[in-house]
Amino acid sequence: GAAVDISRLSKTYEVREDDDVVALDGIDLQFEPGSFVAVVGPSGCGKSTLLSLMAGLTGITTGTIAIDGETISKPHPKIGVVFQSDLLLYWRTVLDNILLPIEIKKLDIARYRVRAEELLTQVGLEGFGNKYPSELSGGMRQRVAICRALIQEPGLLLMDEPFGALDALTREQMIMDLQAMWLKAGNTVLFITHGIDEAVFLADRVLVMSPRPGRIDLDLKIDMPRP
Numbered sequence: 036g037a038a039v040d041i042s043r044l045s046k047t048y049e050v051r052e053d054d055d056v057v058a059l060d061g062i063d064l065q066f067e068p069g070s071f072v073a074v075v076g077p078s079g080c081g082k083s084t085l086l087s088l089m090a091g092l093t094g095i096t097t098g099t100i101a102i103d104g105e106t107i108s109k110p111h112p113k114i115g116v117v118f119q120s121d122l123l124l125y126w127r128t129v130l131d132n133i134l135l136p137i138e139i140k141k142l143d144i145a146r147y148r149v150r151a152e153e154l155l156t157q158v159g160l161e162g163f164g165n166k167y168p169s170e171l172s173g174g175m176r177q178r179v180a181i182c183r184a185l186i187q188e189p190g191l192l193l194m195d196e197p198f199g200a201l202d203a204l205t206r207e208q209m210i211m212d213l214q215a216m217w218l219k220a221g222n223t224v225l226f227i228t229h230g231i232d233e234a235v236f237l238a239d240r241v242l243v244m245s246p247r248p249g250r251i252d253l254d255l256k257i258d259m260p261r262p
């Protein structure tokens with residue numbers, strides 16, 4: 036997994052003149068390589084903003100984010116992202132969705148096809164590569180989105196409520212499978228969730244953000260036995 040070093044990170048959204056929103060207010064954070072860090076906190080406290088900045092999708096106001104010592108300011112192949120909505124392209128097959136980042140970067144698709152199929156097997160979707168997203172359940176589609184995020188073997192996986200739209204039973208299964216994948220892949224994970232139970236079960240560290248936007252109030256080390 037990648038090491039993450041966040042220093043004095045702030046984000047202000049300029050909504051209107053004299054009406055700026057401070058979403059993050061000088062955050063300092065270090066992630067150990069291979070750690071699983073969950074972020075919880077009330078709506079509007081800045082969780083998605085933190086993820087978006089780490090993904091290089093939103094501009095930083097001040098401060099720095101470094102992944103393995105490299106400063107991030109735009110999307111990077113070392114970083115995979117999964118959102119609440121799967122964001123799959125419905126007119127492309129499962130396999131072609133997973134290979135989309137490879138296609139965009141004009142990398143060797145044939146070389147990554149084998150890896151895509153391995154990932155599908157890992158998430159229990161062996162043989163589903165030629166299906167279309169509409170033929171899959173919500174949980175299955177989210178598994179495909181995770182495969183797409185992992186196709187370039189990112190050292191850092193960012194997830195913003197990845198199971199938030201799923202029913203309770205599917206979510207429970209996804210949590211178990213995600214843990215198994217993480218134990219195997221060993222990447223560093225940032226996991227945003229509204230479920231404190233999910234956070235405590237999966238993560239070895241839980242950050243609690245303040246309702247006053249943009250601060251981390253608690254940084255908890257979770258010592259749970261791993262399977």
Ligand code: ADP
Pocket residue numbers: 078079082083
């Ligand atoms: P969540 O609470 O699930 O993290 P939000 O509902 O806060 O998500 O935000 C959903 C989307 O709307 C995000 O892309 C966020 O950047 C954007 N957003 C949130 N608040 C505002 C706002 N006040 N003005 C414009 N966009 C916003």
Ligand code: ADP
Pocket residue numbers: 048049050056057058076077078079080081082083084085248
């Ligand atoms: P969370 O994910 O914890 O719900 P967000 O990061 O989405 O929090 O939002 C943090 C604060 O920034 C909120 O006050 C939200 O309204 C505001 N915000 C988020 N995205 C935007 C945006 N694109 N434009 C303006 N304000 C935003």
